[in-house]
Amino acid sequence: MPQFSWSTFLTSLELVKRLPVEKVSIFSTKEQQGDEYFLESGRDIRLFFEEEAKCHPEYLKTHKEQVVNKIGHALHDLDPVFRSFSRSDSIKSLALQLGFQKPIPVQSMVIFKQPFVGGEVRPHQDSTFLYTSPPSCVGLWWALQDATIDNGCLWVLEGSHRCAVHKRMCRTPDGKSVYMYEENSMDCNYTKLENYKPIECEAGSLVILHGSLWHFSCKNKSSQSRHAYSLHLVEGKDTVWSPDNWLQPFKLRFEPL
Numbered sequence: 001m002p003q004f005s006w007s008t009f010l011t012s013l014e015l016v017k018r019l020p021v022e023k024v025s026i027f028s029t030k031e032q033q034g035d036e037y038f039l040e041s042g043r044d045i046r047l048f049f050e051e052e053a054k055c056h057p058e059y060l061k062t063h064k065e066q067v068v069n070k071i072g073h074a075l076h077d078l079d080p081v082f083r084s085f086s087r088s089d090s091i092k093s094l095a096l097q098l099g100f101q102k103p104i105p106v107q108s109m110v111i112f113k114q115p116f117v118g119g120e121v122r123p124h125q126d127s128t129f130l131y132t133s134p135p136s137c138v139g140l141w142w143a144l145q146d147a148t149i150d151n152g153c154l155w156v157l158e159g160s161h162r163c164a165v166h167k168r169m170c171r172t173p174d175g176k177s178v179y180m181y182e183e184n185s186m187d188c189n190y191t192k193l194e195n196y197k198p199i200e201c202e203a204g205s206l207v208i209l210h211g212s213l214w215h216f217s218c219k220n221k222s223s224q225s226r227h228a229y230s231l232h233l234v235e236g237k238d239t240v241w242s243p244d245n246w247l248q249p250f251k252l253r254f255e256p257l
């Protein structure tokens, strides 16, 4: 198993300090992220904030490290420390063991689940956002801190990796916003939260998420943060990256491991 490189964690804290608060972009899984700042973050490194930050713009400027929700989405290409970790031999070897022939990292995020304000991530399948034909997305999620029920660990719907990809988030033809599209009818009941199981794990643990697996995480109501690094791979051999995915390679081409 690829060991997490702790220098990447320190780098993410440095990035939060260094990156400008150009725009108070709030990350929410309740509303669609249709704005330009989000849509162009696929091939850049950008900061997103908790909903609470919207009401406290001054606080955000002085204490952004306490209200940052995530940094994304091309750390694995653009930041040298994240790049060397995300493209290490051990991650490539893991991807090959998982059955990838030409693994391509397409998205990376440091997800901060801050004490008291860290927001929920609603139930979803990762292939909804990173769709290939046929679907091939796999998420690698490292706990940077112990993840518990109290601080908002992942919850997964066992067996749902066998479900079809229910919805897709697509870019509108003008490229300026996104909409949800029902790709397949609902073949598993993902709405019953009591059927999900918590994945509590220690700092450094790696959780591998099949792109069709339904998962969510709750708001962090505790005083302990629950930060994570998440890297998504897709298959580059005999698959097609959907031209209407929100995340497009544009000038920064996708590069296999």
Ligand SMILES: O=C(O)CCC(=O)C(=O)O
Pocket (backbone or CB within 6 Å): 111, 121, 126, 139, 141, 153, 154, 209, 215, 216, 217, 228, 230
């Ligand atoms: O860390 C979380 O709470 C959610 C992460 C997630 O959905 C992902 O990495 O695919």
Ligand SMILES: [Fe+2]
Pocket (backbone or CB within 6 Å): 124, 125, 126, 139, 215
């Ligand atoms: Fe996810």
